[in-house]
Each structure stands twice: as structure tokens, then as C-alpha cells.
Amino acid sequence: MPDVLGLSIPDLQRAVREVAPEPYRAAQIQRWLWERRAASFPEMTDLPRAMREALAERFTIGLPRVASRSASVDGAEKFLLELADGVRVEAVFLVDSKRHPAAETSDGAPGTRVTVCLSSQAGCALDCAFCVTGRLGSGRNLTAGEIVGQYLVLAREKRFGPREANVVFMGMGEPLLNVACVGTALDLLAREVSPRRTTLSTAGIVPGLEALARRAHRPNLAVSLSAADDATRSRLMPVNRTHPLADLFAALKRWPLEKGRRVTFEWVLIAGVNDAPETARRLAALVRQLPAEVNVIPLNESARWLPDLKRPSPAAVDAFARTLSRCGVDVTVRWSKGLEADAACGQLRGREAPGRPKPPEIRSSGT
Numbered sequence: 001m002p003d004v005l006g007l008s009i010p011d012l013q014r015a016v017r018e019v020a021p022e023p024y025r026a027a028q029i030q031r032w033l034w035e036r037r038a039a040s041f042p043e044m045t046d047l048p049r050a051m052r053e054a055l056a057e058r059f060t061i062g063l064p065r066v067a068s069r070s071a072s073v074d075g076a077e078k079f080l081l082e083l084a085d086g087v088r089v090e091a092v093f094l095v096d097s098k099r100h101p102a103a104e105t106s107d108g109a110p111g112t113r114v115t116v117c118l119s120s121q122a123g124c125a126l127d128c129a130f131c132v133t134g135r136l137g138s139g140r141n142l143t144a145g146e147i148v149g150q151y152l153v154l155a156r157e158k159r160f161g162p163r164e165a166n167v168v169f170m171g172m173g174e175p176l177l178n179v180a181c182v183g184t185a186l187d188l189l190a191r192e193v194s195p196r197r198t199t200l201s202t203a204g205i206v207p208g209l210e211a212l213a214r215r216a217h218r219p220n221l222a223v224s225l226s227a228a229d230d231a232t233r234s235r236l237m238p239v240n241r242t243h244p245l246a247d248l249f250a251a252l253k254r255w256p257l258e259k260g261r262r263v264t265f266e267w268v269l270i271a272g273v274n275d276a277p278e279t280a281r282r283l284a285a286l287v288r289q290l291p292a293e294v295n296v297i298p299l300n301e302s303a304r305w306l307p308d309l310k311r312p313s314p315a316a317v318d319a320f321a322r323t324l325s326r327c328g329v330d331v332t333v334r335w336s337k338g339l340e341a342d343a344a345c346g347q348l349r350g351r352e353a354p355g356r357p358k359p360p361e362i363r364s365s366g367t
């Protein structure tokens with residue numbers, strides 16, 4: 001049965017017009033889905049009973065099923081979500097320790113900012129050496145409905161309302177390899193999450209960046225960099241062989257960055273691979289081409305999936321960040337939340353996945 005979750009109001013109008021011919025019905029159904037977090041047509045009690053029954057016979061509300069969930073002491077909670085065809089993806093709920101002045105939680109508590117991390121594919125073909133999802137291999141693209149469905153399920157489970165959450169596309173998959181569905185999902189999410197509070201993390205797919213640049217709802221960009229020269233980056237992130245640094249930065253310079261916004265560069269810091277002071281100086285020279293900031297993310301170690309990659313010591317992390325800062329770069333060190341629960345990219349699926357991991361491609365210092 002067709003899923004109504006990923007449809008815009010005009011598409012929903014067209015889809016349901018046989019059973020709900022009045023043009024305002026589509027907006028009414030969307031209000032139930034989004035503002036009231038309805039999970040079924042019978043809940044939509046201001047629709048006539050016969051219409052609700054006819055909708056339930058012909059359409060589905062494709063909210064994924066929560067297959068498992070686990071929380072960690074820092075407030076992160078990971079959800080393993082099962083889609084209609086049995087494919088499983090992960091979504092993560094995070095609570096920011098900082099208070100957000102504009103936010104109020106649905107149960108009246110003042111202003112805790114929450115972030116929802118969504119997947120865009122059920123796996124990833126890009127095979128970044130530091131990523132557990134990459135070890136698991138490729139998976140299909142998610143539909144727009146399956147993407148917003150993750151958000152809506154977490155909104156129901158965690159009881160947050162419209163305009164209370166940030167959204168990040170940092171779960172499983174490369175969003176810009178699924179740019180049409182991600183773009184539609186961004187349009188739908190924009191009814192309650194402003195693009196300014198939405199961030200899309202990409203490994204740097206140049207045609208995808210160009211397609212996203214033409215859309216009305218453009219998120220903040222976070223570009224996974226992790227190396228400042230092509231040779232190292234191609235070993236760490238094979239996508240660099242198709243979209244090398246010069247092409248990526250040329251595309252980023254064309255990106256219609258609004259006033260006051262910056263591009264975030266993510267740098268997964270790996271001991272002996274990309275944590276040298278000279279690498280920090282090379283990185284600074286690269287990112288100073290744009291209004292930019294750098295997030296340094298000390299590697300999430302995984303003995304099973306990434307046995308040869310190690311997180312640098314806290315002193316080495318600090319030294320790398322200080323070098324960047326001295327070069328005039330705004331830098332933040334992000335110790336991943338939810339480590340206890342393996343909530344970082346791909347690690348939830350990694351824990352349940354059977355079989356043997358592929359070995360990572362990079363094994364020694366490339367800098």
C-alpha cells in the first residue's frame with residue numbers, strides 16, 4: 001500500500017482525492033501526522049469515519065517499528081528501526097547539555113535542546129576506513145517517508161514537539177547519494193524544523209552538493225574531511241578518488257552560503273594517521289578558504305570492526321585542536337555522545353550484524 005508519510009501536500013491531495021476529495025483534507029491529514037503525531041488513520045477523529053476507513057484500506061502510515069533501543073547515561077538513546085520490508089536502520093536521540101532559550105519540551109520542562117540523528121540509506125557504499133557502517137557495506141536508499149518516519153517515531157517515543165529538535169543527517173548512509181529523497185524529506189521536515197537547525201553531513205559528493213544547492217530548504221553543511229591531502233584522504237575515504245579535494249572545495253565555494261552561516265568540517269582524529277601538528281596546519285590552510293569551523297571527533301574505537309585504528313590520547317587531541325586554533329580556525333572537540341551504547345555512526349547495526357567485518361583499508365600513518 002502507498003505510504004502517505006513522504007508526500008507533500010499537493011502529492012497527498014492527488015493521492016487521496018478518490019476517498020478524500022476536498023482539497024483541505026490533505027493538510028488536515030498532514031496536521032495529524034506531524035502536529036499530533038498520529039500513527040494510524042482511525043486516530044484522525046475530525047475526518048468522517050467512512051473516510052478514515054477508506055484511507056486505512058488504501059494507504060499506510062509507514063512509521064518504522066522500534067526493534068530495539070538503549071540509552072546511555074549522557075542522555076543519548078539509540079533506536080534500531082525496522083522498515084516495512086524488514087530492513088533495519090539506526091536513529092539516535094541526543095540531549096544537548098546546553099539549554100536552548102527558544103525551546104520548551106512537550107511536558108513543560110524549560111528548554112532542553114534535543115537532536116535527532118537520522119539515516120538516509122540502509123548501509124553505505126563509501127567504505128570510509130573509520131566508520132562501522134562502511135564496514136557493513138552498501139544498502140538501499142531510504143524513501144522520503146522512511147526518513148521522516150524515523151523523526152516522527154522518535155518524536156512519539158521521546159515526546160518532543162514541533163520546533164523542539166535539531167535534525168542531523170549523520171546516521172547510516174551518504175545523504176547526497178540519495179539527494180532526491182533527502183531533499184523531499186528536508187521540505188517536509190521544514191514545517192517544524194528550520195533549515196538553520198538542520199545539518200547534513202556528507203563525505204563530499206560534488207553532484208549531490210550541486211543538486212542540494214538548488215533546493216529551497218538547504219541545511220547546514222558538515223563535510224567529513226579527515227585528511228588534508230588527496231593521497232591520505234583517498235586511503236581513508238575512497239570517495240576522494242572520484243571527488244578529490246580541489247573539486248570538493250570548488251563546489252563548496254559555489255555553495256549558496258547564507259550570511260552568518262559557516263561550513264563545518266568534520267575531522268575524525270585517528271592516532272598516527274591524521275593527528276600530526278603539520279597535518280593540522282595543512283587542514284587550517286585548506287578550510288580558511290571558506291567561512292568554516294572544524295569539529296575534531298576523536299575516533300570511536302571498535303575492537304570488532306576497526307581493530308587497527310586507535311583513538312589518540314587526550315593530550316594528542318588537545319595538541320591537534322590547539323594547533324588549529326593557533327592557525328586561526330574555530331575548532332571544537334566533540335567527544336561522541338552515547339559511547340556506552342555504541343550510538344555513533346553505524347555502531348548499533350554493527351553490534352547486531354552477523355558475520356565477519358571487512359578489514360579497514362588504512363593501517364598505518366599516512367601523514
Ligand code: SF4
Pocket residue numbers: 124125126127128131132133134135171172173174202203224345346
Ligand atoms: S562515514 Fe558516512 S559516508 Fe563514510 S562510510 Fe560511514 S556512513 Fe558512509
